[in-house]
Amino acid sequence: MSHDDADRPVTITEQPGGAPAPAPRPVSGPAPEDEVARLCAELIRIDSSNYGDGSGPGERQAAEYVMEQLAEVGLEGTLLESEPGRATVVVRLEGEDSSRPGLAVHGHLDVVPADAADWQVDPFGAEERDGCIWGRGAVDMKDMDAMILANIRHFARTGTKPARDTTFVFFADEEAGGEQGSHWLVDHHPHFFEGVSEAISEVGGYSVTVPTRQGPQRAYLLQTAEKGIAWLRLRAHGRAGHGSVPNDENAIVRLAGAIGRIAGHEWPREYIASVRELLDTLGTMTGLSSSDGDLEPLLATLGGAQGFVRGTLRDTANVTMLDSGYKHNVIPQTATAAVDCRFLPGHEDALMATIRELAGEHVEVEVVHRDVALEAPFSGDLVESMKQALLREDPGAAVLPYCLSGGTDNKALGRLGISGYGFAPLRLPADLDFAPMFHGIDERVPVDSLRFGARVLGDFLRTC
Template identity: 60%
Template sequence: MTAPAPGTFPTAEDEVAGLCQDLLRIDTSNYGDGTGPGERVAAEYVMRSLEEVGLAPTYFETTPGRANVVVRLEGRDRTRPALVLHGHLDVVPAEASDWTVDPFAGEEVDGQLWGRGAVDMKDMDAMMLAVVRQMVREGRSPARDVVVAFFADEEAGGVHGAQWAVKHKPELFEGATEAVSEVGGFSVELGGRRAYLLQTAEKGIGWLRLVADGRAGHGSQVNVDNAVTNLAAAMARIGAHPWPTVLTPTVRQLLEGVADLSGLPFDPEDDGAIDALVDALGPTAKFVGATLKNTSAPTQLEAGYKANVIPGTATGVIDTRFLPGQGDEITRVLTELAGEHVRIEPIHQDRALEVPFEGTLVDTMVAALGAEDPGALALPYMLSGGTDNKSLARLGITGYGFVPLQLPADADFAGMFHGVDERVPVSALKFGVRVLDRLLMTA
């Protein structure tokens, strides 16, 4: 491939904001129930952006409108295992009346791009596109093969995206052993220094339905086998259960790093000391605080059809998130809390992940950050939610969260996820493409 003359095409820094705006203006809301616009329009945009520079990506839909795009970049050393660089094109819904701006207008206000998906995760989608386009235009190849994927349906567990691709098109990821995606690589301020949190773990997920069966009857009669009563008691016990603190290796290493930077003591046996270290992370405490223990949150209730009729069945839903190694324990405890009159049925379940904060790829991520932000530190952390790395793990691919963003010290990055007035600084996107380019060229 002959490289064009320098200066005849826009760079990744030139393009990334525009690419992000275009993606933000495409409504890809995922309601989780099969409704919504789907990802097709965004996937077609991604296809055009890749084809424009001469690539031939693979496009596939699992059902009409649920679209995915994958392309492989050949690396300089094809004997090495491939790296997967992936993002998702769907977003959670947004209620426009709650927002300061139209959530699907992609407006730039005060140097920030506003819109649903600005941080989750059309920012990374745009960064991936911008970097790939620049590399191809310049005739540069990554250090090893890179599989670039834009998935559907991550916000509903990836059934029409990464899960489907892993099951039905595993050949697209042939030879890959590592992956990079959300949610990590963003900066926080600690003790006057900037640190970047790299995601090396994520909690497991269990969406569970609780079902209570009882004796239906007239509301005026005494009924000691009331399904609503049994369910309500079970939901209350589960929602109020005080899960104990359990520090996994990732969380322990993060808190030790926070202690070093902040000067606060680290005592793994003192919940107060642990809470103080979490609070030192500022807005990011919302992420980290939920990784100290298992959680079980009641989210839905349904029973009955008339005020004077006791129903024979009542159902509820709980959202459980469990730490690595805690899957069996949370099942045992929930079964005990539900009680003999309530059964538990799975809706959606997926594994927890945790990998060491070490190795060549981690070293390369840290070096890429350091090259653009000398003196900055990097620390591992666990994500309280989940990512498409769970699906790729089924192929033996080790996943990390690395969306490099240099953020203002007071940025409520955690609050932007699924929140109102989601936004990302344009400067952070430009920083991100510089770091991502370094990573692909050296990883």
């Protein structure tokens, strides 16, 4: 397929086997919570690993699966490819009140790679063990994809409408920055988001159990902000030569010096609104100090989620890859390193200036990929609807804002003026170290948490 062909939407309007998709009609069928685990497991069994370099299986098979599940209940989705195999699915449901601004609900179909040798189970086997579904994508984010799909199917079966016009999207390529997914769709087909003002997606709405003064209490972390991304390549230049000859222009040594300076740099702390409110509310709940001193006891109350929060107290720069040389006795003339930088809202220019200064005169800094930081208010009707949907299922819980140290496809939608939140609701066991499983090994999600999430998401969509 040529690039010109790839820019045209590929629309599937027939069920497998060629039978025309029936018109939507109210029928009985399983509730969303009764099929969400099946949908999650079947999605996990489709290997949609994204290696970030154009290799890998792509999302096409997972996208076709979503299309089949939509067609089965009489819905016609649109499947689009940015490149052969890089597939995104869009389906829109009319709301009860089409005069209101629309909502986007989106997930991504790709996953990061998994090395089976590191796992206790087959990472694409979707084995159910200890009340959990195990596999790559169980946490990030085929669990939420399944919740979304289960509720779409229920709406179609029963003739139920969401509260307002809702555009559901299953994106390609989120794990490589969305250039072949969300950014491509915004660039080439922005009409899918006409009238949409707000969006929800991943990495928010999950619970942590906090040791408060009154005893353990669940707190749901609703994502209202996310750091910006700057993926950089450091390229050191020097003088090539024989490995036995002294060389004071060694590119590897120059690169090592730049890496050491970047790694040793102390980035200043700054508390954006969502982080400040999270820490202050946790301080009130636990009786621990939230002042700019020793925050470790307070952060420890968040369990595995503390890593995400710790990453939002300042800008960060982590070296992730190195490349240089081609023979043991040859000094190369260039050496490169990859650096993953994440910056708080408003900090991009200062971060880039600091990195260039730390890199030094013999090391150039190339921007491989960049994307914006986001911040939305922890207030308003949409936030209140998310809170109430959680509290109707879990009365007595707390709902807190937080900033994500990573990024989501909300960045691309932000270019269209759409305010994005992280809301993939999961009520989790207190002893499950959930957040570190994002991109980790032995990824798994409790079946009961999936059922809870399907109910909460459906409630939210009917009332938002």
